[in-house]
Amino acid sequence: MNSRIEVSDLSKEFILHLQGSLQLPVLSGVNMQVDAGECVVIHAPSGAGKSTLLRCLYANYRASSGRINIRHGDHWVDLASASPHEVHAVRRSTLGFVTQFLRVIPRVPTLDLVAEPLIAKGMDARDALEEARSWLSRLRVPPRLWHVPPATFSGGEQQRVNIARTMISDYPVLLLDEPTASLDEANRDTVIGLINAARERGAAIVGIFHDEYVRRSLATRLFSITPVQPVSLVGTP
Numbered sequence: 001m002n003s004r005i006e007v008s009d010l011s012k013e014f015i016l017h018l019q020g021s022l023q024l025p026v027l028s029g030v031n032m033q034v035d036a037g038e039c040v041v042i043h044a045p046s047g048a049g050k051s052t053l054l055r056c057l058y059a060n061y062r063a064s065s066g067r068i069n070i071r072h073g074d075h076w077v078d079l080a081s082a083s084p085h086e087v088h089a090v091r092r093s094t095l096g097f098v099t100q101f102l103r104v105i106p107r108v109p110t111l112d113l114v115a116e117p118l119i120a121k122g123m124d125a126r127d128a129l130e131e132a133r134s135w136l137s138r139l140r141v142p143p144r145l146w147h148v149p150p151a152t153f154s155g156g157e158q159q160r161v162n163i164a165r166t167m168i169s170d171y172p173v174l175l176l177d178e179p180t181a182s183l184d185e186a187n188r189d190t191v192i193g194l195i196n197a198a199r200e201r202g203a204a205i206v207g208i209f210h211d212e213y214v215r216r217s218l219a220t221r222l223f224s225i226t227p228v229q230p231v232s233l234v235g236t237p
């Protein structure tokens with residue numbers, strides 16, 4: 001698999017319009033390359049910008065400057081400057097993101113939610129639903145819940161639906177924001193196995209894992225981000 005993501009000189013600052021356009025710099029000069037078969041763990045204190053970095057890599061947040069080059073099929077796309085159409089194409093077949101919380105689509109049953117990314121890629125609906133059943137079983141989501149929308153599920157159940165919905169697709173590049181945070185030990189170990197299997201088949205993975213055990217089980221390398229110095233309030237005593 002030709003998986004690779006290269007971040008060069010990435011910076012991100014938020015402009016807080018409700019606070020008189022106050023500028024809040026979060027990331028500055030971030031350089032990172034992740035290759036096929038790597039699981040790079042972003043390691044930094046709370047508030048340092050780990051989730052912001054992943055959201056920039058998924059183009060949820062627009063980078064303030066820099067480049068995020070991702071191998072997409074036989075060419076490269078810079079997600080920091082890509083059009084919404086290109087971002088959509090990269091997300092459909094190349095880049096998967098397990099967010100910390102499932103964004104529930106109201107009224108869509110769990111099984112359809114998990115099968116949807118395969119159907120979007122052109123798989124026959126019946127085959128996609130069969131795959132979805134297999135992933136939900138592997139992640140121990142009980143069959144009685146498969147026809148229920150996940151809005152009322154527990155945190156851990158929603159997290160497993162979220163993982164199934166992303167991991168079903170064999171994306172070449174995976175972003176993982178605390179995918180095991182609300183799981184019990186058995187499910188945590190299942191998810192560790194699934195992530196390691198994805199890496200062994202050649203995925204390039206960037207993840208955030210607070211749990212030391214999970215980090216040790218998954219990381220091939222740690223990546224630190226240095227918190228940007230807060231803007232000093234010049235002139236205040």
Ligand SMILES: Nc1ncnc2c1ncn2[C@@H]1O[C@H](COP(=O)(O)OP(=O)(O)O)[C@@H](O)[C@H]1O
Pocket residue numbers: 014024026044045046047048049050051052053
């Ligand atoms: N959408 C946003 N608007 C304004 N500030 C934000 C936004 N998202 C994150 N931040 C700020 O960026 C900083 C880093 O946040 P985050 O990336 O969530 O940190 P981490 O994941 O490392 O704990 C925090 O100070 C947070 O308040």
Ligand SMILES: [Mg+2]
Pocket residue numbers: 050051052
């Ligand atoms: Mg975070």
